Amino acid sequence: MRSLTKSLSKVFISNWLRLTLSAVSLTVFLTLWWLFSAYLRADWPFQGVTPSPSTADYIPYWWDVLRAVGRSFVTRPQNTGGLLMSEHILASLKRISIAFVLALLSAVPLGLLMGRSRNAEALGRPLVELFRPIPPLAWVPIFLVIFKFFWGPIAIVFLGIFFPILLNVILGARSVDPVLIDAARTLGARRGTIFGKVVFPFTTPYLMTGITVGLGIGWMCIVAAEMLGAVGGGVGYYIFAANNTSQYELMYAGMVVIGMLSVLTTGIAGLIERWLYRWMGKK
Amino acid sequence: MDGKEVVINITHLSKVFIRDRRRIIALDDFGLEVREGEFVCLLGPSGCGKTTVLRIVAGLEAKSGGSAKVEGKEVRDAGPDRGMVFQEFALFPWRTVRKNIEFGLEVKHVPETDRADVSKKLIEFVGLKGFEDAHPRELSGGMKQRVAIARALANDPKVLLMDEPFGSLDAQTRNLMQKELLRIWSARRKTVLFVTHSVEEAVYLADRIVVMTARPGKVREIIDVPLSRPRDRTSREFITIRSKVLGELEEEFEKARAGELSPE
Numbered sequence: 151m152r153s154l155t156k157s158l159s160k161v162f163i164s165n166w167l168r169l170t171l172s173a174v175s176l177t178v179f180l181t182l183w184w185l186f187s188a189y190l191r192a193d194w195p196f197q198g199v200t201p202s203p204s205t206a207d208y209i210p211y212w213w214d215v216l217r218a219v220g221r222s223f224v225t226r227p228q229n230t231g232g233l234l235m236s237e238h239i240l241a242s243l244k245r246i247s248i249a250f251v252l253a254l255l256s257a258v259p260l261g262l263l264m265g266r267s268r269n270a271e272a273l274g275r276p277l278v279e280l281f282r283p284i285p286p287l288a289w290v291p292i293f294l295v296i297f298k299f300f301w302g303p304i305a306i307v308f309l310g311i312f313f314p315i316l317l318n319v320i321l322g323a324r325s326v327d328p329v330l331i332d333a334a335r336t337l338g339a340r341r342g343t344i345f346g347k348v349v350f351p352f353t354t355p356y357l358m359t360g361i362t363v364g365l366g367i368g369w370m371c372i373v374a375a376e377m378l379g380a381v382g383g384g385v386g387y388y389i390f391a392a393n394n395t396s397q398y399e400l401m402y403a404g405m406v407v408i409g410m411l412s413v414l415t416t417g418i419a420g421l422i423e424r425w426l427y428r429w430m431g432k433k
Numbered sequence: 434m435d436g437k438e439v440v441i442n443i444t445h446l447s448k449v450f451i452r453d454r455r456r457i458i459a460l461d462d463f464g465l466e467v468r469e470g471e472f473v474c475l476l477g478p479s480g481c482g483k484t485t486v487l488r489i490v491a492g493l494e495a496k497s498g499g500s501a502k503v504e505g506k507e508v509r510d511a512g513p514d515r516g517m518v519f520q521e522f523a524l525f526p527w528r529t530v531r532k533n534i535e536f537g538l539e540v541k542h543v544p545e546t547d548r549a550d551v552s553k554k555l556i557e558f559v560g561l562k563g564f565e566d567a568h569p570r571e572l573s574g575g576m577k578q579r580v581a582i583a584r585a586l587a588n589d590p591k592v593l594l595m596d597e598p599f600g601s602l603d604a605q606t607r608n609l610m611q612k613e614l615l616r617i618w619s620a621r622r623k624t625v626l627f628v629t630h631s632v633e634e635a636v637y638l639a640d641r642i643v644v645m646t647a648r649p650g651k652v653r654e655i656i657d658v659p660l661s662r663p664r665d666r667t668s669r670e671f672i673t674i675r676s677k678v679l680g681e682l683e684e685e686f687e688k689a690r691a692g693e694l695s696p697e
């Protein structure tokens with residue numbers, strides 16, 4: 151996770167064993183998928199069995215899904231908002247980015263405070279424990295009414311990202327080695343400086359865990375968030391609409407795209423982490 | 434003792450900790466004067482309050498009574514005029530050697546080029562050339578403690594407080610670091626208050642050795658070490674002083690053990 155490019159190059163260039171292993175697991179998965187689709191259609195090698203066409207609709211061949219992914223970038227299908235996949239991706243990315251930035255800006259200071267001050271913790275803990283277990287999905291109807299169609303989906307994704315970051319930052323801030331704070335004090339640092347130069351850097355690895363988990367949950371929330379028709383589309387909206395109109399290849403295409411986007415944002419999180427570490431070494 | 438200014442002046446110092454609703458009297462009527470440029474070692478049984486004295490002088494711990502003055506001013510808070518070196522090194526693991534050393538200067542908003550000048554000189558001074566950009570995890574214990582000493586020196590503090598800084602080092606490294614510390618001390622003319630468990634270390638380093646009583650800690654005896662440096666650990670004078678300190682200390686160890694056995 152530390153650096154996606156580095157780990158990618160490790161997996162794909164220098165380490166043939168791991169490359170083979172990754173290829174094996176992917177191949178096994180695609181083979182099973184293919185066998186299942188063929189079985190439902192009584193295609194080769196299952197010519198003898200009774201086909202089940204109603205279920206087969208839901209399980210297209212994977213190459214048809216890949217083709218649908220490609221197609222979704224160039225044709226505007228019916229009933230999915232008439233938008234290209236790239237436009238859906240942009241809409242979702244925008245939503246995730248706004249929610250992510252808001253979650254980061256609120257969860258990091260709150261987490262640092264709650265991790266370092268017993269009073270702040272006593273203030274915040276009951277609310278956190280009350281709201282944390284509620285699935286973001288449960289908020290969809292309320293949020294769409296309160297926040298409307300632009301901010302509503304963002305608010306739902308925000309909740310998904312916010313709590314993992316908050317909880318990890320609290321944990322990190324709480325585990326700062328006290329001797330480091332003592333050392334900083336004898337070097338002339340006061341409260342604010344200690345927060346910036348000791349507590350925050352110490353918490354960064356925890357923060358990165360929170361970001362990675364939070365972004366994953368954020369992508370999970372996006373289908374729910376965009377379900378009721380988000381302005382300007384979105385990959386979640388696309389999946390939902392494709393499902394509603396029984397265009398299952400397109401639905402899977404949307405799912406594949408979400409998976410890839412999640413990998414992308416995790417990679418970006420890795421870059422942020424490296425950048426942060428470099429910055430902390432310097433500043 | 435030649436009419437030099439008193440830098441650390443501790444009188445009637447007491448400290449009471451409260452743990453699980455029980456009062457632990459760590460220090461009771463502890464008094465000590467340390468003069469400019471002096472090297473004083475604190476020695477005493479475990480738990481007698483050595484660290485507590487140091488932390489109060491550093492401003493990391495509030496006292497319960499009495500007075501602790503540094504350069505005539507009552508200690509209220511930690512500050513860069515009193516550098517501290519911890520047994521656990523306490524280096525910032527995410528910072529390189531150079532950036533660890535520059536921490537105090539950053540806090541003071543010293544411009545980057547001046548910071549670099551200071552850290553460059555200090556890195557050479559403590560023998561870490563070539564390791565400027567290493568992180569603490571890449572360093573041996575002795576090297577880590579060199580960084581910690583350089584970091585404390587970067588603020589050019591009047592007083593250096595050291596809490597068993599070489600306690601976790603192996604014997605060889607420890608001896609080497611003692612020599613190095615004396616070199617640094619005489620070159621920089623620091624006033625040093627040094628806590629140790631090792632009688633030999635105290636006799637090797639100190640101008641004066643303060644033997645503390647078992648808890649509650651106060652001064653049992655102050656022993657002068659009038660030997661010229663570098664000291665020979667095998668010389669008769671060295672061994673005589675060592676035996677004397679050891680004798681004092683052993684009685685306190687006995688008391689500490691008796692105290693542990695009897696219910697409080």
Ligand SMILES: Nc1ncnc2c1ncn2[C@@H]1O[C@H](COP(=O)(O)OP(=O)(O)OP(=O)(O)O)[C@@H](O)[C@H]1O
Nearest residue numbers: 450451452457459478479480481482483484485486
């Ligand atoms: N924060 C604290 N809370 C409660 N009691 C404490 C605290 N710090 C120290 N004490 C107690 O005060 C006494 C003196 O502690 P101190 O650490 O100063 O001893 P020390 O001489 O440095 O011991 P050692 O040689 O083991 O390092 C001990 O009995 C210790 O248990």
Ligand SMILES: [Mg+2]
Nearest residue numbers: 483484485596
């Ligand atoms: Mg101690």
